[in-house]
Amino acid sequence: MTSIPAPPAPSNVQGLIVRGYTHPYSTHMLFHFPSRGAAAAFVQALLPYLQSGEDWGDAKPVMLLNISLTCNGIQAATALTSNDLVQFPITFRLGPESSDSQQALFDLGGSAPANWWAKNFKTADLHCVVHTYALDAASMDAIVTHVANAAQTAGVTELFALAGNLRLVQVQLPDEKIHFGYRDGISEPALSWPVEGEPYDSSTLDNFVIGYPTGSPFAPGPSGNNAAGQFAKDGCYNAFRIIAQDVAGFEKFLDDTAPAVTAKLGMSTADAREWIAAKLVGRWRNGSPLEISPDAPDPATCESEGFGYLLDMDGMKCPFAAHTRVSNPRDQQLFPADEPVPRIIRRGAPYGAPADVDPNADRGLIGLFLCGALAAQFELVYGWMNQNTFSQVFSPNFDTQDAVLANRQVAGVDTSFTMPTAKGAIQVTLPQFLTTRGTAYCLLPSIASLEAVAAQAV
Amino acid sequence: MANPLSMYVPIKQDAQSQAIAAQLATQFVSNVQATLDQSQIVHYAKMVLIPNPSGSGTLALLLSTEFDGSMNSYLKFFWNNGSTQEAFAGLAALALVPPDPPVTDLTGFETFVNATNISQPADLYQAYTKTVLQINATVAAEQQPASVPDTADTA
Numbered sequence: 088m089t090s091i092p093a094p095p096a097p098s099n100v101q102g103l104i105v106r107g108y109t110h111p112y113s114t115h116m117l118f119h120f121p122s123r124g125a126a127a128a129f130v131q132a133l134l135p136y137l138q139s140g141e142d143w144g145d146a147k148p149v150m151l152l153n154i155s156l157t158c159n160g161i162q163a164a165t166a167l168t169s170n171d172l173v174q175f176p177i178t179f180r181l182g183p184e185s186s187d188s189q190q191a192l193f194d195l196g197g198s199a200p201a202n203w204w205a206k207n208f209k210t211a212d213l214h215c216v217v218h219t220y221a222l223d224a225a226s227m228d229a230i231v232t233h234v235a236n237a238a239q240t241a242g243v244t245e246l247f248a249l250a251g252n253l254r255l256v257q258v259q260l261p262d263e264k265i266h267f268g269y270r271d272g273i274s275e276p277a278l279s280w281p282v283e284g285e286p287y288d289s290s291t292l293d294n295f296v297i298g299y300p301t302g303s304p305f306a307p308g309p310s311g312n313n314a315a316g317q318f319a320k321d322g323c324y325n326a327f328r329i330i331a332q333d334v335a336g337f338e339k340f341l342d343d344t345a346p347a348v349t350a351k352l353g354m355s356t357a358d359a360r361e362w363i364a365a366k367l368v369g370r371w372r373n374g375s376p377l378e379i380s381p382d383a384p385d386p387a388t389c390e391s392e393g394f395g396y397l398l399d400m401d402g403m404k405c406p407f408a409a410h411t412r413v414s415n416p417r418d419q420q421l422f423p424a425d426e427p428v429p430r431i432i433r434r435g436a437p438y439g440a441p442a443d444v445d446p447n448a449d450r451g452l453i454g455l456f457l458c459g460a461l462a463a464q465f466e467l468v469y470g471w472m473n474q475n476t477f478s479q480v481f482s483p484n485f486d487t488q489d490a491v492l493a494n495r496q497v498a499g500v501d502t503s504f505t506m507p508t509a510k511g512a513i514q515v516t517l518p519q520f521l522t523t524r525g526t527a528y529c530l531l532p533s534i535a536s537l538e539a540v541a542a543q544a545v
Numbered sequence: 546m547a548n549p550l551s552m553y554v555p556i557k558q559d560a561q562s563q564a565i566a567a568q569l570a571t572q573f574v575s576n577v578q579a580t581l582d583q584s585q586i587v588h589y590a591k592m593v594l595i596p597n598p599s600g601s602g603t604l605a606l607l608l609s610t611e612f613d614g615s616m617n618s619y620l621k622f623f624w625n626n627g628s629t630q631e632a633f634a635g636l637a638a639l640a641l642v643p644p645d646p647p648v649t650d651l652t653g654f655e656t657f658v659n660a661t662n663i664s665q666p667a668d669l670y671q672a673y674t675k676t677v678l679q680i681n682a683t684v685a686a687e688q689q690p691a692s693v694p695d696t697a698d699t700a
Contacts (some may be wrong), residue, residue: 095579173660174646306650311646311649462621463618466617470614484679
C-alpha cells in the first residue's frame with residue numbers, strides 16, 4: 088500500500104493550478120524563444136508578477152501572471168538534454184498534432200492542425216504561453232505592456248493565435264457565461280489532498296500535480312529523481328486549446344429544432360429553444376442541472392453539484408450524450424478500461440466580441456485544461472466526446488457523440504441526438520458547433536523551476 | 546477504426562533469457578486473456594518470437610495488437626493491471642537495451658511502449674470499421690430474442 092506523501096508547498100505551485108482566478112480581465116500571450124539566454128532574461132523579467140498558490144488573503148493582486156512552457160519551450164529554455172526530455176510523457180513531447188493524440192482529439196476539417204493559429208506559425212514553434220490576469224482594464228493594459236516589453240528587450244518573439252495578429256484577450260460576458268449563453272466553470276475538482284485509508288478520489292490534487300506517488304492511477308510524471316523529474320516536480324500539464332464557437336449556427340439549430348419540441352410537448356417556441364439548449368448540455372443556460380431542475384432553470388440550483396445519474400438511466404431528465412453527462416459521467420458505471428472518471432481543472436475564458444456587438448467577429452473559448460496526465464485524463468475524455476464508447480448506457484451502438492463538443496467528421500459515428508420524453512423521444516441531427524483554432528500541450532512548471540530558468544547565466 | 550501496436554524488442558542472447566522469452570510467448574495469451582477481455586478495446590494480440598538470422602535462437606520479441614481508440618489514453622489501464630504489467634515488465638527485462646531508467650511508473654511505461662512501437666495508425670489495413678464493443682454488442686444481440694426498437698420522432 089502506498090503511503091501518502093506530504094502535499095506540495097503552495098509557494099512552489101503556480102496559482103492557476105490550485106485556484107480559479109476571478110479577475111475579470113485576462114490576456115494569453117504566446118512566445119517563441121530564439122535562445123536559452125533570451126528565455127532566461129524574459130522569465131526573469133516576469134518573476135515579480137508570477138503568482139504562486141499561496142493564499143493571498145484580502146490582498147488580491149491587481150495584476151498577476153502564470154507561465155506555461157511546451158516541451159520545445161523547455162528544450163529551448165533549459166539545459167535539459169534530449170535524454171532528459173525523453174523522461175516526459177510522450178503525449179506531452181509529441182504534442183497534440185501527433186497521430187495518437189489525434190485519435191482522441193479528431194481535429195478534422197476546418198479544425199485540422201494545418202489551419203491552427205490562423206496559419207501565423209507552426210505549433211512546434213510555440214514555446215511559451217504567458218497567462219496574464221488583472222482586476223481592471225488599466226491594470227490589464229499595464230501587465231500586457233510589461234510582458235510585451237520584456238519580450239522585446241530579451242529578444243523573444245511574440246506569436247499571435249488569431250487572424251489579424253490578434254492576441255487572445257478575454258471578453259467580459261455577464262454572469263461568467265460563455266458565448267453560447269451558458270454559465271461556465273461550475274463543476275471543478277475539489278483539489279484537496281488525499282487522506283491515508285480513504286477511498287481513491289480522482290478530484291484530489293495528487294491527480295494533477297507532478298511528483299507525488301500517492302497511488303493515483305493517473306500517476307502524474309515524470310517523477311524520477313533525475314533532471315527531468317526535478318524540473319517537472321510541482322508542475323501540472325496544461326492542454327491549451329482555442330475553440331471557436333459558431334454562435335449563429337448554434338442559435339439557428341435551436342430555431343430549426345424548436346418546432347418538433349413544440350409539436351411534441353406543447354410548449355412555446357421560446358421555451359422549446361431553451362429546453363433543447365438545456366438538453367444539449369445537461370444544464371440550463373443559468374447552470375441549473377437537469378437532474379435537479381428538470382423542468383425549468385432555478386436560480387437556487389444554478390451552482391448545484393450534488394447529483395448523479397443513477398436515477399435517470401433512461402435519460403428522461405438528462406440525455407446520455409448531453410455534454411456534461413459525457414465529460415463527467417459521475418456515478419455511472421464505465422467500462423473497466425475507462426475507469427475511474429478523470430477530472431480536468433478548467434481555467435478558460437471567452438474571447439471575441441459578442442454576436443450582438445460584432446456579428447462577424449471570431450469568438451469562442453480560450454481553454455486551459457489542466458491535468459496530471461494529458462493522455463489518460465484530457466485525451467481520454469476528449470475521445471469519449473468524439474465517440475461515446477465508455478459506458479454501456481450512453482450509446483447502444485457505441486457511436487453517438489457529445490452533443491456540443493465533438494467533431495462531426497469522425498468516421499463511423501452517429502451524429503443524431505436523442506432526447507427522451509414521456510411522450511416519446513425526439514431525435515435531431517447535430518451540426519458542427521465548434522472549430523479548433525489551435526492546441527498546445529504545455530507544462531505549468533513549479534515556481535522553483537521557473538526561477539531556475541531565470542537564473543541561468545547564458 | 547482500429548490502430549496497431551507492434552512492440553519490437555531485441556532480446557538478450559544468453560540461454561536463460563532465451564528460455565524466458567520462449568516461455569513468455571507461450572504463456573502470453575493465457576496470462577493476458579482476462580485483462581484483454583475486460584478492456585473491450587483489443588481486437589487481436591499476439592507475442593511472436595523473431596528468430597535470429599542464423600536460424601538458432603530468438604533475435605527479438607514482437608508484441609503485436611490491434612485496438613480501438615487512442616493508444617496512450619488507455620495505457621493507464623494496462624499499466625495498472627497486474628497481468629499485463631507483468632507481461633510488459635517481462636518484455637522490458639529481456640530487452641537487449643533495457644529501458645533507462647527502468648520502467649517503474651506509468652510515464653516510463655508509456656515511454657517504453659512508444660519507443661519500441663514500430664507501426665503507426667496509417668500502416669494498418671482493416672476490412673471493417675467496427676469496434677470491439679460494437680462487434681460484441683452485435684454478437685450479443687444475435688443471441689437474444691428479437692425485441693421491438695424504441696421509436697423516436699425526427700426533427
